[in-house]
Amino acid sequence: MLFSLLSELSAGAAGGPGAPGAPAAGAPGGAASGTPAPVRAPKRPHALREGVARVLFATAAALSIAAVALICLFLLVNGVPAMAKIGLPEFLFGMTWRPANDLFGIFPMIVGSLYVTAGAIVVGVPGGLLTAVYLSRFARGRVGSFLRSGVELLAGIPSVVYGFFGLVVIVPFVRLLGPGTGLSVLAASLILGIMILPTIITVAQSALDAVPARYYEGALALGVDHEHAVFKVVAPAAASGIMAAIVLGLGRAIGETMAVVMVAGNMPIIPDSLLSGVRTMTANIVLEMGYAADLHREALIATGVVLFVFVLLTTMLLSVIRKRGEAR
Amino acid sequence: MTSFLKELANEMSVTAVAEVPGAAPAPAKMAVEHLNLFYGDFQGLRDVNLTFPENQVTALIGPSGCGKSTLLKTLNRMNDLVEGCRVEGSVLLDGADAYRTLDATDLRRRVGMVFQQPNPFPMSIYDNVAFGPRSHGVRAKADLDVIVEESLRAAAIWDELKDRLKKNALGLSGGQQQRLCIARALAVQPEVLLLDESTSALDPISTAKIEELIGQLKERYTVIMVTHNMLQALRISDKTAFFLLGEVVEAGDTDTIFSAPIDPRTADYVAGRFG
Numbered sequence: 133m134l135f136s137l138l139s140e141l142s143a144g145a146a147g148g149p150g151a152p153g154a155p156a157a158g159a160p161g162g163a164a165s166g167t168p169a170p171v172r173a174p175k176r177p178h179a180l181r182e183g184v185a186r187v188l189f190a191t192a193a194a195l196s197i198a199a200v201a202l203i204c205l206f207l208l209v210n211g212v213p214a215m216a217k218i219g220l221p222e223f224l225f226g227m228t229w230r231p232a233n234d235l236f237g238i239f240p241m242i243v244g245s246l247y248v249t250a251g252a253i254v255v256g257v258p259g260g261l262l263t264a265v266y267l268s269r270f271a272r273g274r275v276g277s278f279l280r281s282g283v284e285l286l287a288g289i290p291s292v293v294y295g296f297f298g299l300v301v302i303v304p305f306v307r308l309l310g311p312g313t314g315l316s317v318l319a320a321s322l323i324l325g326i327m328i329l330p331t332i333i334t335v336a337q338s339a340l341d342a343v344p345a346r347y348y349e350g351a352l353a354l355g356v357d358h359e360h361a362v363f364k365v366v367a368p369a370a371a372s373g374i375m376a377a378i379v380l381g382l383g384r385a386i387g388e389t390m391a392v393v394m395v396a397g398n399m400p401i402i403p404d405s406l407l408s409g410v411r412t413m414t415a416n417i418v419l420e421m422g423y424a425a426d427l428h429r430e431a432l433i434a435t436g437v438v439l440f441v442f443v444l445l446t447t448m449l450l451s452v453i454r455k456r457g458e459a460r
Numbered sequence: 461m462t463s464f465l466k467e468l469a470n471e472m473s474v475t476a477v478a479e480v481p482g483a484a485p486a487p488a489k490m491a492v493e494h495l496n497l498f499y500g501d502f503q504g505l506r507d508v509n510l511t512f513p514e515n516q517v518t519a520l521i522g523p524s525g526c527g528k529s530t531l532l533k534t535l536n537r538m539n540d541l542v543e544g545c546r547v548e549g550s551v552l553l554d555g556a557d558a559y560r561t562l563d564a565t566d567l568r569r570r571v572g573m574v575f576q577q578p579n580p581f582p583m584s585i586y587d588n589v590a591f592g593p594r595s596h597g598v599r600a601k602a603d604l605d606v607i608v609e610e611s612l613r614a615a616a617i618w619d620e621l622k623d624r625l626k627k628n629a630l631g632l633s634g635g636q637q638q639r640l641c642i643a644r645a646l647a648v649q650p651e652v653l654l655l656d657e658s659t660s661a662l663d664p665i666s667t668a669k670i671e672e673l674i675g676q677l678k679e680r681y682t683v684i685m686v687t688h689n690m691l692q693a694l695r696i697s698d699k700t701a702f703f704l705l706g707e708v709v710e711a712g713d714t715d716t717i718f719s720a721p722i723d724p725r726t727a728d729y730v731a732g733r734f735g
Contacts, residue, residue, distance in 0.1 A: 346579035350641070353538065354592040354648050355569025364595065369582050 204440075211437035214430030223434065229400040229416070231424070236431040240402045242438065244317075244410040245386055247403060248396065251321025252328055252385040257378055259325075260332030264377070267333070268340035269362045287330035295394030298323035303395055310407045315397030318406040323391050328381035335380055339373020340366060372457025376450055383446040387439070389414035413439045488552075489514040489682040490535060490571075490652055495549035497530060497706075499542065504530045506706045508549075512652070512699075517674060517683040519693035519714065522703030523734065528686045531703070532654050535684065536571040537564045553652070569596065572650035576657040578637035580629035580644070585621055588629045588640060592648035607647050614680075615643035616673050635666025642673065646681075653677060655685035659692065671696050690730055694718050702726045 215223050218236045226237015263283070271279055302322050307314030343366045351361035367374070389412075397409025398419060411419075417432050417439075424432055488511040497505035505527045512518045520528035533539045534551060537558060551558040558567050569592075580588050589608045590598075598604055608625070612618040617639040621632075629640055638658060645653060655674070659667040674696050677683055687693050693700055694714060701711035702723075710717060710726040721727045728734055 344579075346575065346577060347581055349538065349541070350575065350579040350581065350644075351591070352541070352565075353536065353568055353573040353575070354595065354644065355565050355567075355572075356592070356595040357565050360595055364591070365581050 207433065207437045207440055210430055211434035214427060214434040215437070217427060218431060218434075223431070224438070227402070231420070231428040231431070234427065236427070236434075238413065238416065238431075238435055238438065240400050241411050241413045241416045241435065243402050244396075245412040245414070245439075245442070247317050247410060248320040248324055248392060248412055249382060249385045251317060251406075252324030253378065253382060255321050255325025256328040256332060256381055256385075260329045260377070260381065261336055261374060263329070264333045264336035264340055264374075265362060265367060268337045269358075269366065283330050283333050286326075287334070291327065291388060291390045292394075294323055294327050295391035298391060298395040306407065312407045312409070313397065314407075315395055315409050316407045317396070317403050317410045320392050320396040320410060320412075321406075323395055324385045324388055327388060327391060328384050331384050332377045332381040335377035336370070336374050339370040339377065342373065343369045372453055375453045376457070379446055379450045379453060383443060383450075386442055386446065387414065389418050393418060413442075487514050488512060489554065490684070491552045492531070492534070493550045493552065495531070495534065495547070495551065497527075497534060497539070497548070498544075498546045500544040504706055505534070508706075508708050510701055510708060510711055512682060512684050514682050515678055515680075516698040517678050517685065517696055518699040518701065519697035520684070520686045520701050520703060521688075521690060521693050522709075522729070524688075526703040527706040528701075528703045529656055530706075532573075532656050532684065532686050535652070535654055536568045536573050538568075538573065540564060569648050570650055571652040571654060572645035572648065573654040573656065574638070574641050574645055574658045577661055578634055578641050580632070580637050580640050582628065582630055584626050585629045585632070585640060586625040589644050589647045592644060596648060611643040611647040612640075614646050614677070615639045616669065616676075617643060633666075635662050635669065638662060638666065638670060639673070642670070642677075646677075650681065652682045652684065655683065657686050657688060660688060667692075690718075690732070702729060704729075 214236075218226075223236055223238060224242070225239050226235065227239055228235045228237045229240065263279075267276060267279060267283075298319055302319050303314040303316075305314070306316055306319045306322075309318075347365050347369050348361050351365040352358075356364070392412050393415045396411065396415060398411045398415050399409045400411045400416065401409070403410045413435050416435050420428070421432055490512040492508055492510050495505055495508040496503065508527075508531060510518075510531075520531060522528050530539070534547060535558070539545045539547065547559060550560075553562065553567065553570060556562055558571075581591065583591075586608055589611050590604045593604060593607050598607065609618060609622075612621060617636060620636060621640070629637065632640060638661075642653075642658075659670050662670070671692060674683055674685070678698075685693075685697065697714045699712065700714040700717040702709045702717060702721075702725075704725060710721055710723045717726060718730050721730060
């Protein structure tokens with residue numbers, strides 16, 4: 133098309149006045165697109181739209197990074213000076229939290245957080261992993277889909293509702309077991325153990341689902357039964373994903389606030405038994421932030437810094453596990 | 461062409477049973493009788509009758525989708541895993557019905573299988589071979605050591621691997637992985653070994669090693685192998701069965717099948733005119 137136009141034009145130019153009619157009619161269009169076309173690179177029609185999209189996505193990504201960076205900055209700027217004022221050893225390892233006397237030792241809270249998190253892992257991991265194995269390799273048809281939606285529902289329950297359930301059902305139950313009010317490490321561990329179930333189940337289940345069928349078939353072909361093949365071949369093959377599930381559950385447990393505040397009793401002491409009350413770092417912050425001022429307020433933010441370090445460690449642990457999983 | 465073959469296949473239902481003229485036939489280790497297999501509405505195998513003589517290599521050949529792998533997976537009931545799979549007729553191991561009398565796991569212990577793709581477990585070489593015996597109750601370290609060494613030797617890979625038994629099996633080459641899988645299958649002391657195109661994913665050198673190995677294995681095991689490679693069937697098998705569209709067209713001595721086939725379709729296939 134373009135070529136025929138060009139040749140027509142040159143023919144017209146060469147012919148000059150010989151054939152004025154037809155070439156003149158083609159001339160306006162032909163001149164506009166014909167002459168510069170070989171020089172100018174054709175502009176991509178979607179270039180503008182792509183550019184806009186790129187900027188939009190980059191901005192969205194930058195915003196979430198900025199949010200993380202700002203939170204870090206806020207924590208450090210407000211928390212670190214308090215640690216310096218109190219003294220890092222006195223802050224981290226001080227046994228007494230009594231803001232009225234300017235005593236800001238959060239060691240009982242660190243221990244409390246570790247206790248209830250460990251308790252949650254003990255309560256939640258065995259059941260969660262067995263449920264994941266069941267859903268991935270045993271449940272069929274309706275039972276399976278019913279259970280899966282049950283797990284999804286568990287994930288959607290607000291934490292305050294968990295706390296309420298804990299207060300009304302679990303705490304009275306714990307009270308029956310021994311001395312004390314029932315507001316305790318045990319109650320907090322039980323409720324957290326239930327709360328981390330959906331995280332553990334879904335992550336572990338997808339890890340198990342991703343194990344290639346050839347491992348399972350290879351085991352069956354050796355004359356072992358379904359259970360043996362699942363527990364001795366499929367589950368170990370999903371080990372890194374299962375570890376990731378546990379660590380994600382751990383991260384969820386250590387950061388949980390509302391449900392724990394409602395059932396833990398919240399006294400800032402190192403608990404001496406499962407039935408003793410306990411205060412976690414998250415509980416410490418949320419209980420006192422409303423009225424704290426000056427150094428007290430800063431000490432609470434510094435508690436947040438310590439919590440943040442724990443979460444960071446969990447995340448790092450997770451990425452180490454993932455890398456090791458990929459290396460296999 | 462295909463419809464012609466289909467017509468032929470429907471008209472002629474040859475059920476030649478392997479027999480050596482003159483010599484006494486080797487006793488059958490496994491046999492299938494009037495075997496029909498369905499995947500839902502699709503019939504994968506039609507009235508298959510075959511015997512698999514003890515201590516011999518039987519090759520199952522035929523074009524893709526002809527049912528040879530399906531038959532292999534019926535012999536150790538791996539087809540049980542396929543939803544909607546239904547089996548009629550009988551599969552016999554030493555005369556015992558594999559679907560009615562024998563337990564599936566017990567059958568699979570006695571009838572080992574090596575798959576098309578090497579599938580070592582993601583664990584150490586030692587643990588791969590020891591997995592079967594451990595699962596069947598061998599606990600003592602000394603016993604397991606003996607089994608692992610013997611199995612790896614039988615699979616002709618002991619010398620290559622003896623210094624790295626604790627290394628992860630996934631780090632091995634494809635050919636080594638496949639021989640490890642053979643060792644793993646031998647470790648449970650099966651009576652029959654099924655090989656499902658076990659060299660098709662391997663390079664020529666690894667293939668040659670495994671072919672040589674199969675020649676040695678038949679002294680102790682009954683070997684049944686599916687192969688796409690007709691030259692491989694010719695090289696290492698004693699008996700050959702040719703499948704087409706779910707039916708056995710012809711079965712007998714490998715030499716006869718390749719040099720003087722009775723059925724024209726077998727002649728066409730082994731001459732490479734289709735497939």
